[in-house]
Amino acid sequence: MISFFSSGIRLEQQKSRTMKAKILALPAPQVLYVPLPGAQALADRCVRAGETVLRFSQLSMPGSHVAVTSPVSGTVTGFQALPHPVRGAVECAVIRQDGAEQELALRAPGMEHTPDGLVRLAAAAGIIDEYDGIPLFKKLKRLRRMKIDWLGANVLDDEPYVCSGLAVLRENPQGVQKGLELAALAVGAQKTGVAVVSGFRARSYSRVSGRIADLLVGSGGRYPARPGLLKRLRREGHRPGLIGVQALEAFAQAAERGIPQTTTVVTVAGEGVSRWQNLRVPLGMPIEDLLSACGRKKRTAVIAGSPITGNRVEELCAPVTADLRCLIVLPEAMQTVKVFPCIGCGKCEAACPVGIMPWDIYRRLAGQEYPDAGQLLRADLCCACNACSVVCPSGLDLSGSVARAMEIKERG
Structure with a gap:
């Protein structure tokens, strides 16, 4: 259920079922695909294929990003680009763990x-x-x-x-x-x-x-x-x-x-899984392993993030990243959305927390391919919450129109 308010919407919450149990820690699988953000170049990587690493060994340290450390001890078998629902293709270090629990402590200079x-x-x-x-x-x-x-x-x-x-x-x-x-x-x-x-x-x-x-x-x-x-x-x-x-x-x-970040907590919920759970998992675990732990049902769609701003997971081999907060699993039948013309109700404008008129922007973009940037009022203030699309009774992608308007305004 969606309740309508000025500057926002109230959504029916589905948290109580997940919060009944404590966070469940999943063990690392035999093979991890650890994302290396910002380390596409060989010079930014600290390991090579065939090398042995300990838990918390540094895998990469690009100048413009954070260090990445190994969640397990094992052997780096290679590097592989894998699809990700949010980041697109991500470069990953493929690590086959050896079952040993040897680890390094974090010892960086100047850590006072x-x-x-x-x-x-x-x-x-x-x-x-x-x-x-x-x-x-x-x-x-x-x-x-x-x-x-x-x-x-x-x-x-x-x-x-x-x-x-x-x-x-x-x-x-x-x-x-x-x-x-x-x-x-x-x-x-x-x-x-x-x-x-x-x-x-x-x-x-x-x-x-x-x-x-x-x-x-x-x-x-x-x-x-x-x-x-x-x-x-x-x-x-x-x-x-x-x-x-x-x-x-x-x-x-x-x-x-002295422990670096190598795990994250992910909510797995939705009518497409038998067990709703908050899982603590190592970075680089395939999304498919989380779904299996929660009893994924057949013929379901998986959304990474939230039902409002999330993206569909097309490849379940995608690795878990630190900014993956939730996986929502829904029956395929629930994904169908019918679209109708704008009726000018103004609900999107009232729901917008930053005062944008999405209906007006949608109509201007629909009427002309390159409207005057000055007519796309306040589009540059969009916070990408997607509330306008959620409340639209016509099922229009208003947030997509506002995002396009932002690009037009940036180009001037």
């Missing part, structure tokens, strides 16, 4: 707990923010340049099925808080908090108290939560920033135990 040292630590630990796929060290640098004064742990799981962030907050609130404190030190933020969509949901799913962090309710359950939350904080005089809760947990582990 100073602002600069913490940024270097985030890069050496290979930490990625799960909400946007941005390397943590880049985000810390950017937030420091912005001179933010309020830093929040992002637990805005506002999509219907996604609850991997809530699960991490529930099971490791102290680790999240420690990572938040370290990140605040790195960026110079004086205040911290935990950003949630619903206060009731956070209190129900976590042990977070006022001693650990202040809960800041983003939107009372409305989607999308992030724009409204940041707008409210700015009205209160803050310069806010958000970092994903899993990235913060990984940051704390890197600082306290």
